[in-house]
Amino acid sequence: xxxxxxxxxxxxxxxxxxxxxxxxxxxxxxxxxxxxxxxxxxxxxxxxxxxxxxxxxxxxxxxxxxxxxxxxxxxxxxxxxxxxxxxxxxxxxxxxxxxxxxxxxxxxxxxx
Amino acid sequence: xxxxxxxxxxxxxxxxxxxxxxxxxxxxxxxxxxxxxxxxxxxxxxxxxxxxxxxxxxxxxxxxxxxxxxxxxxxxxxxxxxxxxxxxxxxxxxxxxxxxxxxxxxxxxxxxxx
Numbered sequence: 001x002x003x004x005x006x007x008x009x010x011x012x013x014x015x016x017x018x019x020x021x022x023x024x025x026x027x028x029x030x031x032x033x034x035x036x037x038x039x040x041x042x043x044x045x046x047x048x049x050x051x052x053x054x055x056x057x058x059x060x061x062x063x064x065x066x067x068x069x070x071x072x073x074x075x076x077x078x079x080x081x082x083x084x085x086x087x088x089x090x091x092x093x094x095x096x097x098x099x100x101x102x103x104x105x106x107x108x109x110x111x112x
Numbered sequence: 113x114x115x116x117x118x119x120x121x122x123x124x125x126x127x128x129x130x131x132x133x134x135x136x137x138x139x140x141x142x143x144x145x146x147x148x149x150x151x152x153x154x155x156x157x158x159x160x161x162x163x164x165x166x167x168x169x170x171x172x173x174x175x176x177x178x179x180x181x182x183x184x185x186x187x188x189x190x191x192x193x194x195x196x197x198x199x200x201x202x203x204x205x206x207x208x209x210x211x212x213x214x215x216x217x218x219x220x221x222x223x224x225x226x
Contacts, residue, residue, distance in 0.1 A: 042216030090155050103155030
């Protein structure tokens with residue numbers, strides 16, 4: 001059972017570079033989320049998609065964009081990476097907004 | 113603003129003992145609460161949840177207690193095992209139409225001593 005798959009698992013970027021983090025789920029879930037996790041802090045919501053075709057900002061959306069490509073896939077894009085975006089990024093999905101979340105294994109991003 | 117916090121950042125227990133992890137929340141309108149376990153290098157894993165109209169819920173070796181009067185949530189793990197060593201997060205969820213969101217606490221590290 002794949003669940004939620006994130007790629008890549010690790011990435012190092014230089015300041016100003018761009019990249020897209022990929023996320024796919026195979027559970028036919030309607031809602032998908034992107035979180036970041038910093039040392040000593042809980043997970044903070046960046047963006048979410050309550051259903052296919054919709055996206056909304058979370059707590060910390062600045063510097064990010066998202067695309068809900070289809071029901072399975074939800075990508076997170078950093079247009080111009082900054083050191084403050086060094087973090088571990090988690091994608092999650094749920095059957096409906098507020099349902100139990102299933103998380104991916106994370107992408108560890110370092111911006112130098 | 114809304115916040116979910118934990119009283120103890122680190123909890124060390126002996127194998128076989130019971131563990132109690134505490135969490136305080138500030139939003140009295142939260143609809144339900146969830147406990148997650150996160151092992152090193154992995155994403156959070158759902159453990160148990162509880163609706164705001166309940167005060168206790170039991171799972172396999174785990175019990176969650178909710179005290180809405182003092183806005184306190186706890187996770188009890190019976191007969192703690194080495195495999196229980198992880199960071200535990202409480203999270204609160206509030207329905208709000210387009211603003212549904214899950215807010216996480218900062219986490220408690222549970223260290224099980226053999």
